[in-house]
Amino acid sequence: MFEILGNKSVHIVSVGSVDGVCTTAAVLRTIGRDDVGLEFCQAFTVDRVNPAAWKSGCQVIFVDLAVNNRDPQMTAGFIARLKEAGHTLVAIIDEHSREDWEKVLGSFEGLTIEPQSQMVGDNAPKSSGEVLRRVLMAGGAGLDHHSVELLQAADAGDRMDFTTHFGGLVNQAIKSKIQDDTRRVYLAKHFATNYEPDEQIRQWIAEYEVIMANHDKVVASKIDLGDGIIRVIATGFAVDMTTLMGRLYKDGATVVALEGEAFNKSLGKKTIQIAFGTNDKGLDLLAVVKVVVPTASGFAQKVNVDPEHEQVAIDAIRKALRS
Numbered sequence: 233m234f235e236i237l238g239n240k241s242v243h244i245v246s247v248g249s250v251d252g253v254c255t256t257a258a259v260l261r262t263i264g265r266d267d268v269g270l271e272f273c274q275a276f277t278v279d280r281v282n283p284a285a286w287k288s289g290c291q292v293i294f295v296d297l298a299v300n301n302r303d304p305q306m307t308a309g310f311i312a313r314l315k316e317a318g319h320t321l322v323a324i325i326d327e328h329s330r331e332d333w334e335k336v337l338g339s340f341e342g343l344t345i346e347p348q349s350q351m352v353g354d355n356a357p358k359s360s361g362e363v364l365r366r367v368l369m370a371g372g373a374g375l376d377h378h379s380v381e382l383l384q385a386a387d388a389g390d391r392m393d394f395t396t397h398f399g400g401l402v403n404q405a406i407k408s409k410i411q412d413d414t415r416r417v418y419l420a421k422h423f424a425t426n427y428e429p430d431e432q433i434r435q436w437i438a439e440y441e442v443i444m445a446n447h448d449k450v451v452a453s454k455i456d457l458g459d460g461i462i463r464v465i466a467t468g469f470a471v472d473m474t475t476l477m478g479r480l481y482k483d484g485a486t487v488v489a490l491e492g493e494a495f496n497k498s499l500g501k502k503t504i505q506i507a508f509g510t511n512d513k514g515l516d517l518l519a520v521v522k523v524v525v526p527t528a529s530g531f532a533q534k535v536n537v538d539p540e541h542e543q544v545a546i547d548a549i550r551k552a553l554r555s
């Protein structure tokens with residue numbers, strides 16, 4: 233499937249989820265070269281990707297990269313810059329929305345792997361790993377066990393299942409420093425050829441184990457404020473916010489008020505903030521809190537306020553939960 237790449241330079245732009253990292257590892261394994269350019273981003277940060285900095289005349293592969301659906305022009309602009317810089321897009325290994333990509337690109341001519349849509353039915357691929365697995369199987373070249381495991385880990389990862397060999401390792405190694413994309417590059421390259429983690433990766437995983445222990449301490453600080461609102465203190469602890477909040481919701485919270493440190497842009501330093509989160513998709517926390525705390529920031533399911541505004545915010549949230 234990747235014969236088309238020949239001796240030309242290759243550059244991969246991937247999204248940094250477990251699906252993205254594991255699928256990228258499988259792509260690298262399939263290509264079988266160690267001179268491939270690789271960088272991670274998100275659908276809404278492609279404006280920061282600079283194709284002019286890549287090797288000249290790259291064949292470009294996207295992995296798990298969706299069109300930025302809030303700003304399709306950003307994605308279109310990225311494609312235009314990529315072409316202007318002399319590169320050729322050859323594959324979009326993505327399951328998010330084929331229709332969105334079609335609108336941006338016009339056609340899929342020239343692509344050896346086309347994007348798919350996970351929403352089109354039970355049989356649709358639900359991950360980039362599954363998109364790639366189907367293409368490689370259809371190609372008839374077969375897949376070795378290592379690649380099969382990478383792609384299964386990618387697929388399970390998109391259903392928040394990190395119990396697979398590669399999915400568990402990658403998830404823990406990236407979660408302990410979630411903003412660090414250099415880890416993702418390292419992991420994808422390492423697991424393209426190695427089954428077991430090396431010392432570096434084991435160290436990142438050990439950092440994650442510390443975070444898990446921190447979660448126990450944060451949960452121990454839990455105060456039940458009634459009406460499904462609970463309050464915890466995370467100040468001074470490194471946490472994995474997604475996992476921690478998931479655990480608190482599972483314990484029965486509808487809204488979590490989390491006291492912790494967050495970077496304050498206007499002050500240029502970390503300050504104590506109260507972060508409200510909810511698992512209630514019908515509750516627009518930002519709208520509720522904004523009414524009483526105009527300085528609140530965030531989005532529907534997560535809102536930050538300064539400590540002095542915590543009580544009035546809680547009162548408003550309580551009222552919304554009761555109504």
Ligand SMILES: [Mn+2]
Nearest residue numbers: 251296359360
């Ligand atoms: Mn995915």
